[in-house]
Amino acid sequence: MCVSTVLDFLLERFRFFAARMAPGQLEPAAGQNAGKGAGKGAGKELEAAAGYCAGQVPIAAMMPTPKIPRQDGDASAIAFLDFNDEIQAQVLSFLPGWVSAQAQAALPSWRSILSCDSWWRTRCLRDFKAHLLPRTPAGVGAATWHAKYRQLNAAKKARTGTWCHRSRRHGLGDRVAQPQMFVGREGQKLFNYGGWSGRGPQNDLHWVPIDTLRSCAARSPLASAASGSGTTAEPWKFVRAEEHGTPAFHGGVQALTPLWFGSADTPSLKHIAATSAALAASCAAAGDKAVVSSGSEGFGSCLLFAFGGGQGSYRNEHNSWAVGVLHEGQGSDPAKVLWGRPKPARTEGADDDEEFYQPGARAAHSATYVPARLAGGLFPEGCVVVYCGHRQHVREELGSIDVLSLHDWRWQPIDHGQEAPEPRHGHSTTLLEVDGKGYLIVVGGGTGNILENFGVQDFYDAAVLEIATWNWLGKFRLDLEPGAAGPGRHHTACSGLLGQIFLFGGGQRPGGQVLLLDGEGLVRQALAGTSRRVALREVSSQISGSEREGGPAPALPTGRKMHGAACLLPWAPMLVVYGGWERGPHFDDLWVYAMGGDAEDLEGFECLLRSQGGQLPAQNE
Incomplete structure (x- = not known):
C-alpha cells in the first residue's frame, strides 16, 4: 500500500470525524508527541486541523504547518505528513485498528505510536465498546493489549x-x-x-x-x-439456581x-x-x-x-x-x-x-x-x-x-x-x-x-x-x-x-x-x-x-x-x-x-x- 493512498484514506476519515466535533473537543494526545512541532500551541493546531479537514478554515491557519492550499491526491497526502505528531496521533485515535496497522507498515514515523501497548488498550476500548471492557486490567505487559486486540478482531470477523x-x-x-x-x-x-x-x-x-x-x-x-x-x-x-419469591407464571x-x-x-x-x-419484604410477609x-x-x-x-x-x-x-x-x-x-x-x-x-x-x-x-x-x-x-x-x-x-x-x-x-x-x-x-x-x-x-x-x-x-x-x-x-x-x-x-x-x-x-x-x-x-x-x-x-x-x-x-x-x-x-x-x-x-x-x-x-x-x- 503506497503512502499517498494510506494518507488520502486517513485524511478523509479525519474529515468525517472532525465535521462532527465542536470547537474545543480536540485535545493533544498525551505522551504521543515525538518532538516535531510540539509546544503550547498544539491544542490550537488540533482545532485548526479539525476545521481544515471539515472544510471550514484554510490550511494556512495551521501554523507551523506549510501554507499551501487544500488539495486532493498526493498534494493532500504531503500536507498531511507535515502535520505535527500530536495531530497525526489524534487522527490515529479515530481509526479502526486494522487500518492503523496498515498505516504502521506504510509510515515508519508512526511506528513509535502504534508500538505503544497503551494505544492498543485505547483501541480495544473504542473498537469493542467501552461498556464491555475493564478500565485497568491487572497484569498487562508488553504487547498484551495488542495481542488481545488481534484475538477480539479474529472473533469479530x-x-x-x-x-x-x-x-x-x-x-x-x-x-x-x-x-x-x-x-x-x-x-x-x-x-x-x-x-x-x-x-x-x-x-x-x-x-x-x-x-x-x-x-x-x-x-x-x-x-x-x-x-x-x-x-x-x-x-x-x-x-x-436457588430460587425464592414468585416468578412469572410459566x-x-x-x-x-x-x-x-x-x-x-x-x-x-x-x-x-x-x-x-x-421483593424480600413481600417474600417474608408470605413466610419465605x-x-x-x-x-x-x-x-x-x-x-x-x-x-x-x-x-x-x-x-x-x-x-x-x-x-x-x-x-x-x-x-x-x-x-x-x-x-x-x-x-x-x-x-x-x-x-x-x-x-x-x-x-x-x-x-x-x-x-x-x-x-x-x-x-x-x-x-x-x-x-x-x-x-x-x-x-x-x-x-x-x-x-x-x-x-x-x-x-x-x-x-x-x-x-x-x-x-x-x-x-x-x-x-x-x-x-x-x-x-x-x-x-x-x-x-x-x-x-x-x-x-x-x-x-x-x-x-x-x-x-x-x-x-x-x-x-x-x-x-x-x-x-x-x-x-x-x-x-x-x-x-x-x-x-x-x-x-x-x-x-x-x-x-x-x-x-x-x-x-x-x-x-x-x-x-x-x-x-x-x-x-x-x-x-x-x-x-x-x-x-x-x-x-x-x-x-x-x-x-x-x-x-x-x-x-x-x-x-x-x-x-x-x-x-x-x-x-x-x-x-x-x-x-x-x-x-x-x-x-x-x-x-x-x-x-x-x-x-x-x-x-x-x-x-x-x-x-x-
Whole structure:
C-alpha cells in the first residue's frame, strides 16, 4: 500500500470525524508527541486541523504547518505528513485498528505510536465498546493489549467457525418453546431459563460455569480428533439456581431479558437494592424468609425480567410478569434469584384505587432492555420494550409496542406509527448502539399456528426502530446466499461484537447454518435511506470430530426452531445452541460453536474482561 493512498484514506476519515466535533473537543494526545512541532500551541493546531479537514478554515491557519492550499491526491497526502505528531496521533485515535496497522507498515514515523501497548488498550476500548471492557486490567505487559486486540478482531470477523462440542449430558433434558439462554453480567456463568420440557412449560433457572464449558469444549474429542488424542471431555451439568419469591407464571415461548447492556449499563445499585428489599419484604410477609435482603449483597447483583407465554399448544396466552434479582456468584459458587413483581408508583394525588395500564396477554413476543443513557430522560433507570407476539389462541398477531419504566414500574403503550412492520410473532429484537444512540433491530417472525407448517407465513425481513423518537426507519428484505435457509419464525438472534448479530434456525424448513447480519451497517443504511435490501452472510462451518454419545453424531447440528442460543462474546469466542425441534421429537442436544478459529484456541483465548484481577467499569450509583 503506497503512502499517498494510506494518507488520502486517513485524511478523509479525519474529515468525517472532525465535521462532527465542536470547537474545543480536540485535545493533544498525551505522551504521543515525538518532538516535531510540539509546544503550547498544539491544542490550537488540533482545532485548526479539525476545521481544515471539515472544510471550514484554510490550511494556512495551521501554523507551523506549510501554507499551501487544500488539495486532493498526493498534494493532500504531503500536507498531511507535515502535520505535527500530536495531530497525526489524534487522527490515529479515530481509526479502526486494522487500518492503523496498515498505516504502521506504510509510515515508519508512526511506528513509535502504534508500538505503544497503551494505544492498543485505547483501541480495544473504542473498537469493542467501552461498556464491555475493564478500565485497568491487572497484569498487562508488553504487547498484551495488542495481542488481545488481534484475538477480539479474529472473533469479530467470524468468517469461519467450528462446531467443537456436542453434549446430551447437560442435565436440562429436551426443551423447546424457546428456552432463554444468557450470560451473567460478570461473565461467570451461562444461564438457561424456562422452555418446555416433558413436564410442560417451565419457569426455572439453571446455570453452568463458563470456564467449565470452555474447558470441556477445548478438550472434547471434537477438538482433539484431528490430533488423535481421543481425550474424553469431563461431564458437566447445569445446576438449578436457588430460587425464592414468585416468578412469572410459566408458559411456552415466554420472553426473558437480562436488565443489563454490557457490564456497566444497568439500573443503579441503589435501585437494585431498593427493588431487592421490596421483593424480600413481600417474600417474608408470605413466610419465605430465606432470601437475600439487599440488592448490593452477593457477587454480580443485577436484575432479570420475564413476561407472557402460552399453555398447551401455545394457547391460553397470559400477561404475567416478574422481576428477578440475580446474584450470579463467582465461578462455581451457587447462583441465587429472588422473584417478584414490584408495585408501580402511584401518581401524586391519585386515589388509592388508581388503575394502571397493563399490556395484553401474548406469547412468542420479544422483550428487550434499553439502558437509561439510550432510553432518554423519561426512563432514568432504563426500560423494557415488549414488541408483538400472538394472542387469541394463536389466531391473532400483535403489532404493538409496550414499554415498562424500571424507575416507577409503570407500563405505557407507544404509538408504532404507519411505517411499522406487519404484526408478527416468533421474531427477534436486538438492541444496538450506533454513534451514541440506541436502535432496535427486528428480524424475521411470521404469522400462523406455531405447530403447523401450512397456512403460515414467514417474514424474511428486518426493520430498524429508533429509540429516541420511537420512529421506524425502514423495513429491509434479507438477501440470502444460495442454499441458505432464512431466519423465519422462532429463530434465535445473538449480539456479537461491533454490531454483529448471529442468527440460527427458524422458519418452516429451518437450516443448520450460522448466519451473520451486520446490524450496525443496517442502521447506517436505514439512516441514509438507501437500499431496502440487506445481505445475510453464512459463516463457514466445520466439525472436528464426534462425541459419539449413543452412536455417531450428525456432521452438523440439525436445523431447528424454538431452540435456545447465547453468544459468549466478549467472555469467550463461542456460540451455544440448545434444544428446539424441527418435526417430530424434541431435541436434547447442546452444541458449542467456536468462532474465528478452531476449538483448541479456546483455552488460550483470554478476553479483556477475564484478565486476572481485571475490574469492571464503576457502576452508576
